[in-house]
Amino acid sequence: MISPEYVLTMARYNAWQNRQMKVAVEPLPSAALTEDRGAFFGSILGTLNHLLWGDATWMARFDGGEKPAGGIPESTDLMPSLSEWAVARFRIDARILHWAESLRAVDLAGDLRWYSGAVGAEVARPMALCITHMFNHQTHHRGQLHAMATAAGAEGWTSDLAFMSEEGPWL
Known part of the structure; x- marks a missing residue:
């Protein structure tokens, strides 16, 4: 289904996207980041936090490391500010790349x-499918974030995998 090379490419793509996304949303005022925009996770910051929580949760399953507190309902409040989110995002992206x-x-x-x-139950799924899901989940929510951020006045970022540099920088 997938190869280690695919996983590494997607880990690099994830870090590249998150770095661009951070640069795009940093100029937005706090009120724009926390305004409920009708998205599933409400605001830009809420969606950024949910994505961070999801990545940390999947990585805990994959590498046995630390998992975040709470569940999906609490995921939007993981980091109270963009600056704290940025530090945690950098760390999880480095963890994904290292893995x-x-x-x-x-x-x-x-x-x-x-x-x-x-789902409130024990689950078993193919590892390759779970890894693919993590990367698809990232892409799904970054699409929502792109729409919300540009609607709030932020510059968009390049999301085309074909235009990612082969040399990085990833983080």
């Missing part, structure tokens, strides 16, 4: 098992 750099083909085989708070 992806050490991934082997055998690590993509078999099932991942975890307790899902979203």
Whole structure:
């Protein structure tokens, strides 16, 4: 289904996108970041936080590291400010990159098992499918963020994977 090279490319793409997104939303006033814009997670900051929470949750499942507190309903309040979000985002992107750099083909085989708070049950799904889902989840919410940020007056950013530099910088 996927290869370690694909995972590394997507980890780099994730970091590249988040770096651009941070630059785009930094000039926005706090009120624009926290205004409810009718998105599923409300505001720009709420959606940024949910995406950060989702990545940290999936990485805890993948690498056995620390997972964030709370569940999906609490995910929007993970970081109270954009500056705190930016530090946490940098750290999780570095964690994803480090994990992806050490991934082997055998690590993509078999099932991942975890307790899902979203469905209230133990779940088992193919590891490759779960990894693909994490990257798809990122793309989905970054699309929402792009729409909200540009509607708030921010400059858009380049999201085309084909235009990502092969040399970085990733972070």
